[in-house]
Amino acid sequence: MTPRLLEIENLDVRLTAGRAARPILDGVSLHVGRGEAVGLVGESGSGKSVTCRSVLRLLPEGAEAAGSVRVDGEDVLTMSAARLRDLRRNDVSMIFQDPRASINPLRRIGDFVTEGMRAGGMSRDDALRRAAELLESVGIREPRAALRRYPHEFSGGMLQRVMIAGALAGEPRLLLADEPTTALDVTTQAEVIAILTGLRGERSMGLLFVTHDLELAAAICDRVYVMYAGRIVEAQTAGGLFDRPRHPYTSGLLAATPRLESDRPPRGVPGRPVSLAEAPAGCAFAARCAHARPACTRDVPARREIDGAHVACLRAEELSHD
Amino acid sequence: MTEYALEVENLRKSFGGQVAVDGVSFSLPPGGSLAVVGESGSGKTTTARMLVGLERPDAGRIRVGGRDRSAAARGRATRLSRARELQMVFQDPYLSLDPRVSVAQCVEEPLRLHFAMSPRERRARRDELLARVGLGGREADALPRRLSGGQRQRVALARALATEPKVLILDEATAALDVSIQAQILDLLAEIRRESGVGYVFVTHNLALVRHVADDVLVLHQGRVVESGPSSRVLTAPEHPYTRLLLHSVPRPGWDPARIAADRRALATESKESS
Numbered sequence: 001m002t003p004r005l006l007e008i009e010n011l012d013v014r015l016t017a018g019r020a021a022r023p024i025l026d027g028v029s030l031h032v033g034r035g036e037a038v039g040l041v042g043e044s045g046s047g048k049s050v051t052c053r054s055v056l057r058l059l060p061e062g063a064e065a066a067g068s069v070r071v072d073g074e075d076v077l078t079m080s081a082a083r084l085r086d087l088r089r090n091d092v093s094m095i096f097q098d099p100r101a102s103i104n105p106l107r108r109i110g111d112f113v114t115e116g117m118r119a120g121g122m123s124r125d126d127a128l129r130r131a132a133e134l135l136e137s138v139g140i141r142e143p144r145a146a147l148r149r150y151p152h153e154f155s156g157g158m159l160q161r162v163m164i165a166g167a168l169a170g171e172p173r174l175l176l177a178d179e180p181t182t183a184l185d186v187t188t189q190a191e192v193i194a195i196l197t198g199l200r201g202e203r204s205m206g207l208l209f210v211t212h213d214l215e216l217a218a219a220i221c222d223r224v225y226v227m228y229a230g231r232i233v234e235a236q237t238a239g240g241l242f243d244r245p246r247h248p249y250t251s252g253l254l255a256a257t258p259r260l261e262s263d264r265p266p267r268g269v270p271g272r273p274v275s276l277a278e279a280p281a282g283c284a285f286a287a288r289c290a291h292a293r294p295a296c297t298r299d300v301p302a303r304r305e306i307d308g309a310h311v312a313c314l315r316a317e318e319l320s321h322d
Numbered sequence: 323m324t325e326y327a328l329e330v331e332n333l334r335k336s337f338g339g340q341v342a343v344d345g346v347s348f349s350l351p352p353g354g355s356l357a358v359v360g361e362s363g364s365g366k367t368t369t370a371r372m373l374v375g376l377e378r379p380d381a382g383r384i385r386v387g388g389r390d391r392s393a394a395a396r397g398r399a400t401r402l403s404r405a406r407e408l409q410m411v412f413q414d415p416y417l418s419l420d421p422r423v424s425v426a427q428c429v430e431e432p433l434r435l436h437f438a439m440s441p442r443e444r445r446a447r448r449d450e451l452l453a454r455v456g457l458g459g460r461e462a463d464a465l466p467r468r469l470s471g472g473q474r475q476r477v478a479l480a481r482a483l484a485t486e487p488k489v490l491i492l493d494e495a496t497a498a499l500d501v502s503i504q505a506q507i508l509d510l511l512a513e514i515r516r517e518s519g520v521g522y523v524f525v526t527h528n529l530a531l532v533r534h535v536a537d538d539v540l541v542l543h544q545g546r547v548v549e550s551g552p553s554s555r556v557l558t559a560p561e562h563p564y565t566r567l568l569l570h571s572v573p574r575p576g577w578d579p580a581r582i583a584a585d586r587r588a589l590a591t592e593s594k595e596s597s
Contacts, residue, residue, distance in 0.1 A: 190583060190586070193579040198580065218575060267509075268504075269506075272472055272502075
């Protein structure tokens with residue numbers, strides 16, 4: 001059997017340095033197939049960004065990781081520095097939330113987009129030609145002229161396209177997107193998403209899409225993982241998640257989201273989201289859960305499969321959420 | 323004639339040669355709720371800043387409770403009485419609270435400024451306000467860094483309500499919060515409006531939110547009002563192509579980002595040709 005494009009298995013991440021020592025992720029497992037779009041959804045402190053960044057071994061300083069993160073069967077956590085550099089340049093790319101904070105404001109757009117190609121040994125002229133093609137493919141007009149411009153001459157939406165172009169330069173098989181449209185206006189968001197999903201289809205690239213927005217994840221992804229306090233609590237097809245959420249947290253998130261097509265006012269989930277370090281024993285969501293039983297606070301519920309959905313809830317079989 | 327809590331007529335503001343707000347008019351009845359919707363560059367934030375006096379309009383009128391406040395305030399008494407009537411809650415509760423001032427002091431400050439109260443009365447009123455937004459004694463003694471984003475926004479709300487304003491401007495006040503917390507704050511806002519009769523102006527880019535918080539909505543595009551009316555009508559039967567584009571842009575099942583992108587380009591060409 002050929003290995004999956006991305007397979008994260010039982011990933012634990014913890015900070016070990018002194019007073020800040022604390023766990024961040026606990027037993028995270030997820031996978032992305034070739035050409036598949038997968039959403040990773042959670043609120044602040046859920047560990048979704050750390051999970052995403054671990055695929056490039058971009059762990060917080062002083063962090064230790066256990067488990068495995070394999071790209072095409074190769075473990076990212078144990079590979080050599082040289083192989084890791086190569087992986088970041090050619091196999092897996094990442095786009096971040098704030099393009100203004102991630103693109104060097106003192107360098108021209110052309111330098112940003114060609115950096116990886118030049119480092120990989122491509123000639124300057126070839127790299128620039130290729131960069132112009134990439135800018136054109138993300139909908140930037142007059143790409144040749146754009147290469148000579150500086151980041152401040154672009155709007156946020158345009159600069160986010162530049163970041164996507166830069167991420168595509170190495171023709172990655174897997175694209176990691178960490179809240180790539182959160183800082184953008186809604187109409188700009190739609191445009192950037194259209195570009196992302198279009199390119200994914202053309203290049204049959206795998207996509208791991210990290211967001212706090214369940215609706216957005218469901219609108220563009222095949223499958224969605226929901227994280228809470230450093231653990232994955234539910235994984236389902238995007239449609240299944242909306243039709244029949246299996247975890248009380250997922251159903252709580254759905255009920256809290258204001259909806260255009262519904263008169264039902266958004267309902268908050270009592271309490272606030274916690275990180276893994278603050279989580280009590282047992283199910284981390286139990287304190288906010290209307291269905292919690294004494295048993296819920298004893299052990300961390302195991303993730304298991306029910307009708308194609310994966311759920312980590314003690315009462316998943318008996319409960320049905322609307 | 324009914325007296326509006328807030329009345330805005332032909333507001334105009336430019337920065338350099340750039341017109342940011344161009345002929346914006348609206349009114350808010352006492353205890354009403356109006357959403358001002360638009361994207362970046364639409365002029366919604368500039369409008370909000372003019373309402374609270376952080377920017378001075380080039381032209382137009384702003385009246386609160388019938389009193390004109392378009393001209394600069396002369397003297398401390400006028401400034402204070404204007405501040406009393408209209409308060410603002412900002413987007414980022416990590417920036418809008420002084421990190422060195424405890425929650426209790428933060429809420430007491432407007433009380434000290436605006437009311438002649440004995441220290442004991444002030445403390446009692448402070449505790450009442452904090453209880454109103456769901457905070458207790460433990461939070462009162464804390465500095466902002468000990469609080470979560472949702473708790474901080476509750477503090478900002480208590481501080482704004484301290485002056486018993488007629489109108490509260492909420493500038494993307496829930497945008498930085500987690501969804502599960504945002505809904506809690508929206509509930510709280512609805513309760514407070516029902517009980518106290520304060521009016522809200524929600525400045526937001528989130529149309530799905532508008533449906534649940536505002537009676538009326540004003541859609542801004544490039545500094546101008548392109549559509550306004552009861553939110554139930556505007557959201558279900560929008561008349562302006564820009565309003566339609568905004569509505570289609572909200573992610574939901576069956577969402578078609580490629581079509582939205584095409585509509586957006588068509589609208590941009592159209593407005594370029596007409597201007």
